Structure formats: structure tokens, C-alpha cells
Amino acid sequence: MRKNINEKYVYNVIVLDHKFSLLLLGNRLVGKTSIMRTAINIPAHFFTSLIVDIAICEFKFCDIDFPLLIWDLSGNSLLRDIQKIVFSYFSIDGALIVYDRSDPSSVQSLPYWFEFLFEITNNKNLLLGIVGNKSDLLSSQAYSKQEYEIITKLKEKYEHLPLLFNCSVSAENKWGISGLFNFMMQEFLFHNLDLFV
């Protein structure tokens, strides 16, 4: 991880020279790409669609231009081995494990995605979120017993992580997406204050 910062002051805006690298992963069709597209409702300089989609963009957060590299992993199970090879070359700072709140089988897959994630990264300081998408399809926003139990167990198991949170969003209705990304940026800065010294 790059520790020193190149600060360029342009009209009081700090431009960070560190690209925050964020991975989106989860079952097929849970809405990872939709979340990414909603989040970067600002020009993405580059898109590619292979085993992962990659977006390089710049988030504005509290007067800071925040370079963000988003890896949007295909949920296709046939690609897991290739994806593991890709991430043996690239490091990530944060991850969002996405599930579909209207599909109990995708909730059940959450422990699998945690294991997969820690096969492809050994970053002990990883910032991690469990994101329940498609909340627009639910009549009640309350967590189901299944969601509550699985997420609670995961939080206990991975309590050593510096950040493990859960939230509910809808990419379709744009509920909670900008708040989620702003929160990730804020936490990334908070956990990397040495970027500013």
C-alpha cells in the first residue's frame, strides 16, 4: 500500500494519490454491477468486462478527490479459479459482499463469500461490508431471522477485522448507495490517517 501522499491543492481540494481499491462480490444476479453503476453516477474513465468489471473513478468526499478503483466480480462460479489468479496480482483495501435480500439462498451463501474473499486477499486491515440489496422487493425492511442469525455469526467469526458492518440498499431505487460509498470512503480515511502526514 502506498503510504506517502502527493498533495496537490487545487481550490482547497486535496487530491489523494492513493487509489482505494474496493471489491464487490456475491452470488450471480444479486446486483453487484447495478450497485457499482448507481454509485459512480459520475464519469468513469474506463470500463472493461472480463472476469471482473473494473471502474476507475474519482469520488468527491469532504473536499477530497478520492481515486477509487472498483472491482466488480462476476458471480459466475465457473470463473472462481481465474478470479483467484487475478487477485494474486492485485491488492484490495475494502470489499462489499452483496446478497439479494429477497432470495434466502443468497443469504445462505454469505459464509462462502467470506471464505472466498480471504482466499484472494491476506489484507488483515480489510474494510468489509455485508450489503443486502433489492430491499425494494421487501414489504418490510426489518431483517429476517435468517439474515439476522447468519450476519450475527459472521460478525462474531470475523470480529478481528477493523471494520465489518451490514446495511440494506436498493440499487434499483438508489436507496442507500451513496451513503454506503461515502461511509466506505470515510472509514478508509479514518483507518489510513498516515496518508495525510
Ligand SMILES: Nc1nc2c(ncn2[C@@H]2O[C@H](COP(=O)(O)OP(=O)(O)OP(=O)(O)O)[C@@H](O)[C@H]2O)c(=O)[nH]1
Ligand atoms: N428489484 C431490484 N432489482 C435489482 C436491484 N439491483 C439489481 N437488480 C436487478 O437484478 C438483476 C441482476 O443485476 P446485476 O447488477 O447484473 O447483478 P450482478 O450481481 O452484477 O450479476 P453477475 O454479474 O451475473 O454476478 C438485473 O436484472 C437488475 O436490474 C435492486 O436493487 N432491486
Ligand SMILES: [Mg+2]
Ligand atoms: Mg455483474
